[in-house]
Amino acid sequence: MKILFLDAPAFAKQDMIDAFEECGIECELFIHEKYKERIDRDYEEAFDKKVETGRYEFVFSFNYYPILSRCCQKHNLKYVSYVYDSPLVALYSCTILNSCNYVFIFDQVTYAALRKEGITTVHYLPLAANVKRLRALSCPIDVKRQIGADVSFVGSLYNEEHNFYERLLGITDYTRGYLEGLMAAQQKLYGCFLMEELLTPDIISDIQKVVPYSPMSDGAESSAYVYANYFLARKVTSNERISLLRLISENYNLTLYTHQPSELLPKVHFAGTIDPYNSLPLIFKNSKINLNITLRSIQSGIPLRCMDIMGAGGFLLTNFQVDFLDYFVPGEDFIYYESEEDCLSKIGYYLSHEEERRQITTNVLGKMEEKHTFVHRVKEIMEVLYN
Secondary structure, X not given: OEEEEEOOOOOOHHHHHHHHXXXXXXXXXXXXXXXXXXXXXXXHHHHHHHHHOXXXXXXXXXXXXXXXXXXXXXXXXXXXXXXXXXXXXHHHEHHHHOOOEEEEEOOHHHHHHXXXXXXXXXXXXXXXXXXXXXXXXXXXXXXXXXXXXXXXXXXXOOOOOOOOHHHOOOOOHHHHHHHHHHHHHHHHOOOOOXXXXXXXXXXXXXXXXXXXXXXXXXXXXOHHHHHHHHHHHHHHHHHHHHHHHHHHHOOOOEEEEOOOOOOOOOOOEEXXXXXXXOOHHHHHHHXXXXXXXXXXXXXXXXXXXXXXXXXXXXXXXXXXXXXXXXXXXXXXXXXXXXXXXXXXXXXXXXXXXXXXXXXXXXXXXXXXXXXXXXXXXXXXXXXXXXX
């Protein structure tokens, strides 16, 4: 069996290719710079030429691309999309209804919302890790000394100047106060996303005057969805990450791997960015505690970073995400926190209980190996396609 694999940037691209090939499926890459466009003649002509010169069982991409769905529909080819980003406004393209689509979404809340609207081309599928590759990575002693940390966090602070929320300079004082209060409330809540439904028509109207938004030409996304997920959720995540990391760094040794440091975190050790494929798993293996603070637009799903931490044999301390409970046992496979104070308390406990930490990482590594590799996901995808 041979498939056409979209060669677009994705953290787990090589791991997925390896999984397909381990299942006896050959991957041929399709490369074209216009993959993000909704409609593009050059892209479509390149796709036409590609499929006319080769026989493919289906087309695969990480995340969903409307232009790719259009091309597959035209050629009566199955299109398999494996979504690992949230938010993803492309899911609200009218092309999502195309009969060629098999769209696998890692966030159950997003999946359920689309299904509720009668969209039958979407399926739920959690993310995974290439446990075989992660376990095989070795770390020299001198490197281990350099990267070993009590607490590590890998991720963006969403503190760049070009962030969407910072563009709302002309909104009224009332609207700003409303949004600040809404974000403060959301920051205290885990397992519940309130911001989209609480953006009233008057608030949306005021935002529209400053940063107008209308759906894409083929889209049905609401302005409330865009403002809540792209403007507010990122700002809440930025506030939350900076606040929690500052608190932790005032009490414990914390190493932060990020591209944009912050002056608000004077006691954090900034380690810059790191190669996600070969080096990052070594951070996960050699940190006593790996912290996850989920981007707030991921409403229930298990982020890819968490799968990588657990698949590398790292100890995971994360905010509450309900999808974890379907596959892993809190206190046995991972630890979650419910507030800043709870997070700080659990860091203190597990730093001083090494044997419990080691047992938890052993438990979850075995579970990842048995049920949550990309090979498992390929088999689940194939079952949906051909059952």
